[in-house]
Amino acid sequence: MAESPDRYQIRITLTMKLNALRDFLAVAERGGVRAAARHLGLAQPAISRSIAELEKELGAALFERHAKGVQLTPVGQAFLRRATAIHHEIQRAHDEAGQLRGAVNGRVTLGMSTAPHLELFPDVLPAFRARFPDIHLEVVDGVYPLVEGALLDGSMDFYVGPAPARVPGELRVEKLFDNTRVILGRKGHPLAQAKSLRELADAHWITTSITHKAEEELGPLFEKHGLPAPKLAMRAQSALTFLTALPSSDLLMMLPVQWLRYPLLRDTFQEIKVREKLPAPPVCIVQRTGLPLTPAAEHYCTLLRRAAGHIRKR
Template identity: 65%
Template structure:
């Protein structure tokens, strides 16, 4: 199987048409068609379903795309690893960070990383693990930093950076600002960050544990900007990691409602694929995030 065939296949899959892929690659469309046909003959399956408006992956094509994307990522990473070991400072690094490492770790890690690798293109994705699991496993993402999933995929390793806790947040001047227990917040409206279809999974068990009725969930969001705008311009509350209120940019907007109940939070961890070492740039980025996390232990003490 030729590497050019993988390149051609992935470009057609990403562009959605042979014509667009041929333009992108700078090759003649008939030559690209022959390349795809040869690949299909070699695999013994049909990879694309031809339609009036472009092409779509077949189920077999979708399976092959995941593997082909992983091969492409591994080859790119291998070239960049060799270059960086030779002293070069260029390349690409794609990381996924949840809100906590964005707020608490990245500010202290970004400057030293840029100083050490000024020519590396850093792509930062704002998400939690379930949304990027496939991308981590196929090599599109170098590493993920944030709360871990309930079950760690067999092809990944996990390293805990620090334990965490949550607080109740609302806008400055919130009418329930003087509440001191969850019981006083049973009539409040809540935003949930749950990414499942069962939004009550995040707050429901906490309220039930203290013998309280289910909270009134009126909004579901994953974006930090959505959280901030919604809380700043309404009376909705959120349960978020404590780092949110410690972040200087938001101190004048949000305030903690100091309830007496303990509000546990998942730890913050680094996850990466096993069996394939991180590039020097990726390892250095993780080291800077580890170093930044030591400050979190100091705060906890």
């Protein structure tokens, strides 16, 4: 049965729009029409026409043309965020359709901080791989501020880690479990028998950019208990730095309790058990509001909730 003219026109228009978005993203990413055409395997005039039609429809220029290439205008920068989100959502829809038909391939991209890496990942990964062995799983290490942009533009499915203080309206937060911290030093640390933060007032501390606002939380904790500001002697940019620094020095760190619970690290550090409570932000899932995850990504979150349930009971 032949397509009706109206349905045919809708299909052609949709194809043209998606191609225009593809061309726009290629020019923005490659910095010029020539490079975009080479990347896409299309003729330069076709790319130029596509961008011109898109600009005409939007009523604004998306690029400033220069001798060495193009640069996004303010409107182009705003449109880039929308176009990127649409591009990722189309890919997500493609993956979802295949997974609903029984396919087990596609991609899941998530951000994950240290605590869920140590506490949840060892249980979740084997179960996820058993259900979706051919899914390409991309895990981005980091705390929420580093991945917010990726969540908003759709390049990341969800984030697992300390609850952020606030999120944009396009995102929603689901708590998995409450968390706490411990103070760690090397085995045989001279302050190993300390019972309070006051006894640690003269200690030197490591902070790290991979924990959640380390400086902002260690300082107020000391202030809350009427102590002078802690002596911050080192800032580590990676876990490797403090994993080697702690066992070979008298430096201390305040870290999520998962560092002490993880089997490979349990015998590496000495916990200094102070009487003061050392709260940590709850671990949560952050994902976009109103946009469903693919079956594979949703299954990963289901496994996270299940593992978190065991933690809450414990």
